[in-house]
Amino acid sequence: MVHQDQEKLVQVVAADVGLVAPPSRYVLSEENRPTTVDQQAKLFIPIVDVSRLAMPDDVEEAAKLCSALQSWGLFVVTGHGMSKEFLDEILEATRKFFHLPLEEKQKCGNVIDGVKFQNEGYGIDRIDSDEQILDWCDRLWLQLQPEDERRLQFWPQNLRDLIHEYTLESGRVTMDVLKAMAKLLNQEEGFFINMVGERFKSYSRFTYYPPCPRPDLVNGLKPHTDNSVITLLLMDKDIGGLQVLKDGHWVDVPVLGNDLLVVVGEGMEIVSNAIFKAPWHRVVTSANKERLSLAMFYQPEPERIIGPPGVLVHEKRPAMFKKCLVQTLADGYWDAFVVGDRTVDFLNVRINAEADAELEGHAVVANN
Ligand SMILES: O=C(O)CCC(=O)C(=O)O
Ligand SMILES: [Fe+2]
DSSP, X not given: OOOTXXXXXXXXXXXXXXXXXXXXXXXOOGGGOSOOXXXXXXXXXXXXXXXXXXXXXXXXXXXXXXXXXXHTSEEEEEOOOOOHHHHHHHHHHHHHHHHSOHHHHGGGBXXXXXXXXXXXXXXXXXXXXXXXXXXXXXXXXXXXXXXGGOOGGGSOGGGHHHHHHHHHHHHHHHHHHHHXXXXXXXXXXXXXXXXXXXXXXXXXXXXXXXXXXXXXXXXXXXXXXOSSSEEEEEEOXXXXXXXXXXXXXXXXXXXXXXXXXXXXXXXXXXXXXXXXXXXXXXXXXXXXXXXXXEEEEEEOOTTOEEOOOGGGOBTTBOOOBOOEEHHHHHHHXXXXXXXXXXXXXXXXXXXXXXXXXXXXXXXXXXXX
């Protein structure tokens, strides 16, 4: 059975004209409210031109990538080769989908026959208990790759061709980033790509954040790290909301226009032996504007066992994680997400946490 509130769309809750405050199910306890931000740091969010990363002699761009990954775990991507028109079309089609009548959207619903919850499809994230504080967002979650495993019945008609094309384009950008990250570690460019395997999985999460009468009381999306090797994020061009935790302070990620954002996921943290770290991030809402985002998550083949590779393990940097089946990480992610934990901690995959803390800022990377 699913939780009784599992089919309660936030968009429907938010549409109540008399609503002056969110229902208690969404209200965070005082200490967890998203009220404090570091106003200065956002000016320093790193920017990397992916088209330059492919140039073997572009030492400057590789150095920027290196510093971005080590200090933030995310960076703004320019030079990705996707046109403004194409990205606008995706965002517009996404907006159109979320503005469809509820019955239309529910044709892609993620609660099957009122009794079974699944990740794939349109709805809200999984509810496990009455105590769980819910996020102020609805989302459409789709599996994109491998292509022969797509379940098109969950793909909205108006988005199908666009999603297909965007999968190809964002896959290209992701592979370029993975190649450049491998080179930073003095490995050949296929190092991470081979680790994810040919039949790697990719998923999209289209998230819709309705306006909230009291943004100070709720999470648009709770603090989390991503279940991916890397995530490629396309965000609303009109309004910000994403925040990243940097050195213990929440920092606003600015509106990026046509630029994308790469976020390191926990999978990368494991396969880089914690040289690259997955940042905590969250989304805050606005009182008068809706917001959209589209995240693409890349994960290794589910039957693979991943762990820190031998070449990145040595006396000074012992293995920071146990070996783990990718499918176990993927399943554990949702249990961890519900309680606001990281998967590697929730599943006890982390070892050598102390060694990791000591090595902070002393990662071994190439200086080419
Ligand atoms: O809405 C956003 O900007 C971020 C979404 C996100 O973090 C996610 O989908 O994992
Ligand atoms: Fe995320």
